[in-house]
Amino acid sequence: MPDSPLSDSPYEVLGVPADADAATLRLAYRRALRSAHPDTGGDPERFHAVQLAWELVGTIEARAAFDRGGRAATAEPAHEAWAPAAPKPRRDSRPQARSYGHPGGLSREVYLSLVREWAGRGVTLDDPYDPALVRSAPRDIRHVLADALAEEATARSLANLGIAYTIWHDIATDAAGRGLPPKLDHLVLGPTGLFAIQSEDWGGPVALKRGELVGEVLGGERPIRALAARAKAIGRAARVKPTALVVVVPDDHAGEPLELGGTVRGAAVALVRRSRLASAVREGLPGSPHLGGTEVMEVRSRLQAAVRFA
Incomplete structure (x- = not known):
């Protein structure tokens, strides 16, 4: 899941609906990768975003994990960072503001x-x-x-x-x-x-x-x-x-x-x-x-x- 609630989802980055089939998703990825590749005049940031999008939804397992809310089957749900964080003990003894x-x-x-x-x-x-x-x-x-x-x-x-x-x-x-x-x-x-x-x-x-x-x-x-x-x-x-x-x-x-x-x-x-x-x-x-x-x-x-x- 993107770091911000306003970030584009992998589907939005690739330009397909969230219910696109695997063939449509793969075709969209290849097209996006070609258009964004720096060697052909593309945007390096866009190229990186396309690669990351594919990592998140490019396989059956990764896509299922993403749609459930996590980055991978073994990863912690990304939305835990969105919920209020529990207080953590301080390790730094310096006075704070x-x-x-x-x-x-x-x-x-x-x-x-x-x-x-x-x-x-x-x-x-x-x-x-x-x-x-x-x-x-x-x-x-x-x-x-x-x-x-x-x-x-x-x-x-x-x-x-x-x-x-x-x-x-x-x-x-x-x-x-x-x-x-x-x-x-x-x-x-x-x-x-x-x-x-x-x-x-x-x-x-x-x-x-x-x-x-x-x-x-x-x-x-x-x-x-x-x-x-x-x-x-x-x-x-x-x-x-x-x-x-x-x-x-x-x-x-x-x-x-x-x-x-x-x-x-x-x-x-x-x-x-x-x-x-x-x-x-x-x-x-x-x-x-x-x-x-x-x-x-x-x-x-x-x-x-x-x-x-x-």
Whole structure:
């Protein structure tokens, strides 16, 4: 199963329906492989995706395992990574950042509500994260689950910033949201500034252009504008001013590890790959002011008094 609920299934990669017979599937694979082969001018990423798709559904055994939700007969079901993870004991004794709130919690609640409503009244869902169920759900429902996973992944990355940083997750705001109760995914405070962060997974590439995100997958959304409105609402309530507005996406959805997009109301704007986020926060963004120790303590006190969780 793909890593994201929004990722194309192997059948979609090969351009066949999920109930295609073996001969049709094999023919589609050969055609896709020829058209994507780098030696004939094809796209190497597409070529790799076609090969992976065939590994997942190219044999009777692999296809049956995939349709049940796993990658192979002996593999663990891939959707276990989609369900809320059980807490794991820490092996690193270094102090972690102070953290408040429940990252991805609201998005998971909304997903569970939407998927049960979509399934219909009287239908019992033994596993709302079952891969076959998720694959068949409308894109807007899969998008909510993808965002929950993105928020949780960001939280894991930010936790290792160290004791100098404080993090709030799932913060309620009075700004407008996309089909969800209005909230800011993460707010990070430390000596390198006050970062308002939105974790996203649109299922495809995005880029910064003239201070806003662009991409076919956005469907008319204006993420930087929405993030700025949420950050402004929180800043107004706490009488603080965010120094950076950051949208973090899966690594393969951004062309550069860190892309800057000017400023909005004095806050530096950036699109950041997930693997680059922690170092970007530690280093600070170009054009984003650092904060002194006394200022960090004052801002933290104001936020602690004003923050409300979604």
